[in-house]
Amino acid sequence: MRAAALLIALTVLGTARAAELPVFDAHVHYSHDAWESLPPKEAIVLLRKAGLKRALVSSSGDDGQQRLYAEAPELVLPSLRPYRSRGEISTWVRDDSVPSYLEERLKKFRYVALGEFHLYGADADLAVPRRLVQLAKQHALFLHAHSDIDAVERIFRQDPGARVLWAHAGFERPEKVREMLRKHRNLWCDLAFRSEHGSGGKVPAEWRAAFLEFPDRFMVGTDTFTPERWHYIVEHAQWSRQWLADLPAEVAERIAWKNGETLFGSLLRR
């Protein structure tokens, strides 16, 4: 009876803790069709409603997240995509005009990362992605890479000191993710658009092992790849709190927001 009461008390405490947990959303896009349907003020209201501490935001083109940043600089961390408009996901790697576009934006605005960009396999060694990696190094920016393992390896070969936020953890199995994290100390993962690590509010053993081995290397993210998905940010944050509550409190806090804050929080103050 006493044990049952204790369990209930812990559950209540755990739920309360989970409900209060701030979230650093490491994967938000605010592209032109989003800002047309959801103006910056309304977008910020949604981010606050979700209880976000910060959000790493990129957009196609870049004007969207600059508008958002102007609206709430304490909440929005801008990241620069190599896409001037939607539709350049698969063409940017061979588009010679991309580097000068990036350089121009980097002169005008402040960022914490380059990306999210889509880059696979040997394309990572093409001239345009190489320049992107150089620019990241030159400006001390993270690379937010939606990439397969091959492309991530090539990025690190180009710049062993690169800092890579691996979008969706490459959609790789947790064992493979752990291998990559062991191999590359400057690799972090966002868990956006994945569900299996927290389905039903429970963390399966293989993911638990990954989170416990690398509590400093994971972040959550919504991935608002269409404007409609902005209306999912609140629910996603709540979903994240539910599965994070299945982890030790300290690990949950790190993944929920501390990792993002530690890595990105001070970059704009440089």
Place this chain on the structure above:
Amino acid sequence: MIARTAVLALLLATGVAAAQGLDWSADEVRAVLRHGPWPPPMRPDPSNRVSGKRDAIALGEKLFFEPRLSRDGRLLCASCHVPYRGWQDGRARALGLAEVDRNTPSVLNVRMQRWFGWDGAGDSLWAQSLRPILDAREMGASAAQAAALVRGDAEYGCRYRRSFGMAPEADDEAVLVGVAKALAAFQETLVSGRSAFDDFRDALARGDAAAAARYPRAAQRGLRLFVGKGACNACHLGPAFSNGEFHDTGVPFFIRGGVDPGRHGGIRRLQASAYNLLGRYNDDRSGAAATRTRHVALEHRNFGEFKVPGLRNAALTAPYMHNGSLATLADVVRHYSELDVERLHADGEAILKPLRLTPQDSADLVAFLESLTERESALGERQAALPCSP
């Protein structure tokens, strides 16, 4: 039988020159044959103890055309599922007591589905059938109203007893479920008739090149695109031309005041429903019918996914997509031809690519879709029901 099998084997091994120079490879023939035969045999729904029962079908038919199942006594199931409009309403979005956010799907061939509604919130046809009765925007009634109708009307009371072997229950909700199960029994009988495509498909199956040649050449070219370059059959598969699952095909899903979460909301509603197959109204004591409900998992990708509709009689059921946003079949073909891949997640719907069809390809694909229209209804004329005798 042996001879037929041998002919089919020969066709599959060598392909077939079906008609007017249009050669079909063995792979193509195999793909086409998977869309039949039609109609498929009736398999009673184990979760519904009156599925396939004549008395329940008659009761369900009467209820389908019963306005007293709506709050204001003016709406019936057939107000939206209009028999002479392909069992839908021809509107972009359904209009019950108020306008809703989704297009009315036809209930023809509905028994071949595994999840019901655009979001699959129903895991049985009977559970789906009671949803519009209760929805405030549709028929806006209640369990109490449905139960009072069945208990208070001698004809319904009689038919209920004959269908279920018992008088209407004292519990309103149990009677509502009985009403829904009778409605489902009726809808299970709504199967579309055979189409020009079915004749072609069966001609291919028996190696009858002369009969196959009667299928219009444009439809054949469209069919070849459908099972080939277009890979439309990756989702629109089987005799009903649907895999019964849910996909994000790049159709915007904003609605007034927000977004329609589609399958994501459907799973949530399914899991919260007292009428799902994990609940007490499931008549399948083996537990097998509830397996898919037990294991369905909520995923981020479900947000904005909608069910793959069947394509039989598609030409009779405009407008199209979950929100009726596309007016014609040509518009639907254009949607897939010019698909906005930016609306799809890079690791989500990998099967979907813009088809970049020529005008001729597009016209052929439309011709094929039109060839899925039944030549004549498989349903008999509605007969006036004789009074029920206990």
